[in-house]
Amino acid sequence: MEKALDKFFHLTEMGTNVKTEIVAGLTSFVTIAYILAVNPSVLSAAGMPEGSVFTATAVISIIGTLMMAALTNYPFILAPGMGINAYFAYTVCLGIGYSWQVALAAIFVEGVIFVILSLTNVREAIFDAIPFNLKYAITTGVGLFITIIGLKNSGIVISNESTLVSMFSFHGSFVDGTFTTYGITALLALIGIFVTGILVARGVRGNILLGIMITWGLGIICQFTGLYTPDPAAGFNSLLPDFSNGLAVPSLEPTFFKLDFSNVFSFNFLMVVLAFLFTNLFDTIGSLIGAAAKADLLDKDGKLPNVKGALLAESLATMFAGLIGTSSTATAVECTAGIAEGGRTGLTGVVVAIMFTLALFFSPIFLAIPSFATAPALVIVGFMMMGSVVNIDWGDVTEALPAFIAIVSMPFMYSIAEGIALGVLSYVAINAFSGKENRKKISGVMWVLFFLFIFKYCFI
Template identity: 65%
Template sequence: MEEKLDKLFHLKERGTTVRTEVLAGLTTFVTAAYVLAVNPSVMSATGMDSGAVFTATALVCFLGTLVMALLTNYPFVLVPSMGLNAYFAYTVVLGMGYSWEVALAAIFVEGLVFALISLTSLREKIFKAIPLNLKYAISAGIGLFITIIGLKNSGLVVGSSATLVSIFSFSGSAAEGTFNTAGISVVLFCVVLVITGVLMARNVKGNILLGILITWLLGIACELCGLYVPDAAAGYASLLPDFSNGLAVPSLAPTFMKMDFSHLADLGFLVVSFAFLLTSLFDTVGSLIGLGAKANLLDEKGDMPGVGRAMGAESVATMIAGVLGNSATCCSVECAAGIAEGGRTGLMAITTGVLFLLSMFLSPIFLAIPSFVTAPALVIVGSLMASSVLSIDFGDPTESIPAFLCFVGMPFCYSIVEGISMGIISYVGINLLCGNHKKISPMMYVLAVVFILKCVLI
């Protein structure tokens, strides 16, 4: 069996084993499983059936990831985008007044156009046009982006009207009576972050997954002895699996094939579809660059062989999402956790995809893993990806300033796409005014114009 898998996924060629790939896939799943809880919550704000969205989410993750693995043999997992689902629900439906059925049609159209782009040479031109230093910056920026997500999910970093963000106040939590919810989750995060760091320093195999499991088990122990008191309304759910409703899979019928194309010719519909397309395209490009760099899948020029197939898989997954009743997909940045565990092939991705499929039948277990449990893993992975910043040429301001704006733009704007746009626009502007027009490829001019128009029109 191992020989067949090696022949299919080229395990030895990429310096990995079946055990490593399966462990990496499990790690990625546990880290990314929160989408099974978060996505239905966000999408149901539009009036969609949350049970149907849950089932659709699991199916989209499985089918999209399977397509990615079979087409590319890369360790990339596709999941519903946690940014585009918010745009879908709060901007397109609740803000602009479109029905969720029309929004699903826009998702399908965006996926179809993305697929057409993926069939042309434009896909490689976009990928290759981005300068090497910006590619390093994208990888580092995704690391910082993952880190801020982890710090936010842990509760250690909180919003502040005075300073934008601030650190969690234990004394304030005790005074407000929230220490047994928010306070304990922050304590668990800090303790396990140190433990996971020690495991990594001692080269313990599966250190990231162990960190996640340790956080969950400590949380369960705290809940059983009364130190952690669940408060679902405040976002602190029980860590104990709830089997009261059995293991039945929620019906997909309420959202399956419910796309409404009646507004296809409307300008607003086209703008919405374009916004989905632009975000998906560059979210995918950014993730592929960042994750590919950490998995050593880029060549000496910073290009990734088969990137067109990867983008094609993303487009197919998005069309599947529209049909099943879900938001557009993206390449999950949580793949970085599996890559950090040694995942290098499509076997890692398939392992994660199969676990998403099984999650439909074991939803009480996976939905009992709250976001603060995976937070230490995200911060650790962020630190690994941020090391790409060391490869940036800081001796040349025409390279370093755009790269800097790119990697700080992602966490500060809370968007991979916005960080890329800041890097590309500044790169073209600075180098053009410095007379370095030969450094700028025609595609970079096009990308800069597109991002400027996005800022103005969307």
Template identity: 60%
Template sequence: MQAALQRLFHLEERGTNIRTEVIAGLTTFVTVAYILAVNPSVLAQSGMDSGAVFTATAVVTFIGTCLMGLMTNYPFILGPSLGLNAYFAYTVCLSMGYSWQVGLAACFVEGLIFLLLSVTKLRDLVFNAIPQSLKLAITAGIGLFVALIGLKGAGIIVGNDATLVGLFNIHESLADGSFSTAGISVVLALVGVIITGILSSKHVKGDILLGILITWALGIVCQLAGVYVPDPAAGFNSVLPDFSRGLSVPSLAPTFMQLDFSHITDLGFLTVVMAILFASLFDTVGTLVGAASKAGLLDEDGNLAHTKGALVAESLTTMVAAVFGNSPTCVSVECAAGITSGGRTGLTSITVAVMFVLSLLLSPFFLAIPMFATAPALIMVGFSMMGALFGVDFGNVCEGLPAFVCAIAMPFTYSIAEGICLGIIVYVVVNLAAGEERRRTISPMMYALAVLFVLKYLVI
């Protein structure tokens, strides 16, 4: 067995061993396992069955991470993107009005296009066409969007007729009797953010997962003490695990093979596909390069070998995710935890994949975790993505203004797609008017995308 693993993963060549790789895989799993709780709660907002989404999340992450480990021999993992799942649920389904079945079809088409880009030089053409400032802004904007989803889901941010949005009023909740549901949920979510932040500041491994579990535990204590009173009709469910069905694995039937291609000719459908494509491409490539750099896997020119295999694995996994009933996948930034622990090969990935399969038996626990416990995870993920804006030259209006518009448009319009569209339009217009030197920075594809997005606003 050891000799076979040695040959398959080239452990000695990477300066590692089986024990180190397994420990790195376990570390990564502890760090990223929170998606098993967060993803079902987010996608359930679109009308999808949370149990089926939980199973699909574990299965898709297993398949994608195995593909990544075997096709590249890198310690990366593939799982549902916490930015794109929010886009899927809140923009595609709730805002644009598409059913989740149509949303899955869009994810499948995006995966197919991504696959075509991955096996041709078009991937470089598309990726290089977008200026670096907008790539960074897309990452940061998705972070803002994800954080807003967390704040809204926990009830910390509420609608307000006078100012559009506002903070939850605890004083009013005490007066009208809603504190035992909405009020305590907000308090617990805020406590969860503080706890997770403290854990992160102390560099505790698995800080996000631990933050979720501690916040959930506090919720259980509050429910048992009568401080938190479940009200399913109002969206406040019991936080106690339901063992009425034992430790059975939730069925995939409600979401499996439910893709609806009836809107494939709609311009809005195309916009959704393009938004997912750009976000997936930039997020995947950026994470690959960043994580590979941390692992010392880049060559002397700063390039990463087997990039094609990584992108193919990502595209295939997104298509598989759509078939099983899940949002698009990405290379998770949490793989950095395993890399820090010494992970250097695909054996780390395989270890993570196996852990996700085993987690299927723990569905009653993961499905009982409430939104107020997962909200801190979304907020922390958003926080971690905001650092991308530090790479933007805001002293240069031609670079800074489009990046600013792109980033803030995502949370303000509640749409990743709108942020990308507006950012590209502003970039082309501003640089076109700035003189010959700036016009040279605009690629032909940027012109084409700007025209396409302008037409979108005129037609839709």
């Protein structure tokens, strides 16, 4: 068996073995398993049934990761991307007002476009056309966007008429008698952020998932001691898993093939697809490069061999994600944890896929995890994405100002799409009027996007 695996995955050639790959796969799964709790929590805000989203999340992670292993023999994991799911729920559905069925149609269309682009060199060409500083800005902005969503979902940050937002008043919750619901959950989320941060700082494997579990565990203790009082009508459910239906896998039927193409020819739908397209493009390429560099898979020119296979796997997975009922997939940056353990081949991904399959049968556990326990994960992932800000050339105003505009637009306008649009518009406008040399930096693709966004703001 070991010899067959060695031959199929070229283990010896890649300087690894079966045991190392299994350990790497288990490590990668532990670091990414939080998506099974976070993705249903995020997409449920759009009205999607959590049970179906849980199953869809696991299934697409299995399919995507296996395709990545088969097409590339790389130790990369494909799972619903953080940031894309937030845009799906909070901008497309709650912001623009589209139903989640229409949003799934946009995910599917994005996947089809990605497949077409991945079969050619167009996808890489599009990526190359966007200025590096703007790419880093988008990643940073998405991190801030995810962070504010986590803080709002936890109740730590609340709406305020005079200042737009403010911190939750723990003293006020004692006075009005809401501490056992609103107050304690906000406090637990705050504690969870600190606990997860400490785990990250200490380099504990599976720190994000462990942070979720510790926060959830503290919540269960609070429920048993009366500090937390379930109030389903107000959105505060019991924190205990419901095993009344056993360990049955939640049905996919409520979301499976529920795509709505009724708005497919509208300009707003096109903008949503483009927002998905560009956000996912940056996320995937960036994660691929980062993971490949950590695994020493880049060639002497800094390129990833068989990158087309990796992009095709991600594109097909995104298309299937729309069909079965979840947001689009991306290469999970968390797979670098498995790579750090020595994972170098697709066998690492196969192990991860097996673990996702087993996780399907424990849905009551994952679905009982409350939003205040997953909020720390959103904040910490936002922190990790924020690191891209140091790569921006702050000494060049023509690069830094558009980057800054893109970054601040996403959290303050509560929209990734607006950040991308304003980043592109400001980049083209500033460089177009800053001298001949700066005008040369503007690619044809950027000009096309510039006029497309102008049209959107003038006529939509």
